[in-house]
Each structure stands twice: as C-alpha cells, then as structure tokens.
Amino acid sequence: MKKQFAVIGLGRFGGSICKSLVSEGMDVLAIDQDEDKVNEFAPIVTEAVIADSTDEKALRSLGVRNFDHVIVAIGDNILASILTTLILEEMNVKHITVKAQNDYHEKVLSRLGADEIVHPERDIGIRIAHNVVSKNVLDY
Numbered sequence: 001m002k003k004q005f006a007v008i009g010l011g012r013f014g015g016s017i018c019k020s021l022v023s024e025g026m027d028v029l030a031i032d033q034d035e036d037k038v039n040e041f042a043p044i045v046t047e048a049v050i051a052d053s054t055d056e057k058a059l060r061s062l063g064v065r066n067f068d069h070v071i072v073a074i075g076d077n078i079l080a081s082i083l084t085t086l087i088l089e090e091m092n093v094k095h096i097t098v099k100a101q102n103d104y105h106e107k108v109l110s111r112l113g114a115d116e117i118v119h120p121e122r123d124i125g126i127r128i129a130h131n132v133v134s135k136n137v138l139d140y
C-alpha cells in the first residue's frame, strides 16, 4: 500500500518535500493557511487544504492522525511549529518530522518527542563546507 504523507507548510522547504514525495509515487496531503500556496500545490499533490495547523479541530477533521508520516515545515513562526508538533504528538501520529529554525527550537521539539528534527540551512552549510574542504584537499 502507498505510504500516506501530510506536509504542513508549503514554503520552499515544505514545497520541495511535497514535489519529491509525489515524484516518488507517495500520497501527499498538503496543508497551509495561505490560500495562494494551497492553490499553487493543488495540481501537484493528492490533496491540498487551507487550514491553520495550530487548530486541533481542523487537524482532526482532516484525519491527520491516520497518516503514516507528518512533516511540519513551518519555519519562521516557531510558536506555530511547536503548537502543531504538540497537537500531532497528542494525536499519536506515527512519525513526525519537524524543521527546526534554531537550536532552542530544536531543543523544545526534541522534548515534545518529535521523531526527526531537521535543520536544513545548517545541515546544508555543513555539507557544503565539508565538500569544499575535501575538494581542496584533493586539489593539493
């Protein structure tokens, strides 16, 4: 059976995750409070819905608790990211991945029990620095 993913927040990070999951043949429910974002992703994903993920009732009515994996891709609004993660944890969602904006955010997410915390800007910076150094070493 196809795995079912929900992606909350359709910025550059969440949007790129949605596109990659779809290209891997997964079912994707995309959620954002911004109507324009939802309209942009509606033709790409399985279903796109306008909702505020800090509204527990809205998440329940979308059946988010039954998804295999929920990705919280809200960056700037740290409070919304934390509240959303808390609601998902209380719903016993199987697997929750959350994008962290900074180390404090990461610490709170980890306390809340997020299964996976990603820090894309930091991680890519580390990888690029590593690649640049290895390339320079090879060049000498």
Ligand code: ATP
Pocket: 008, 009, 010, 011, 012, 013, 014, 031, 032, 033, 034, 037, 051, 052, 053, 054, 073, 074, 075, 076, 077, 080
């Ligand atoms: P990125 O770094 O991925 O490009 P961004 O800077 O474009 O992100 P963010 O502020 O991280 O934007 O938010 C990502 C998306 O999350 C936005 O499209 C925003 O509308 C959405 N979002 C923020 N809060 C909520 C919420 N409570 N419910 C649903 N969507 C939300």
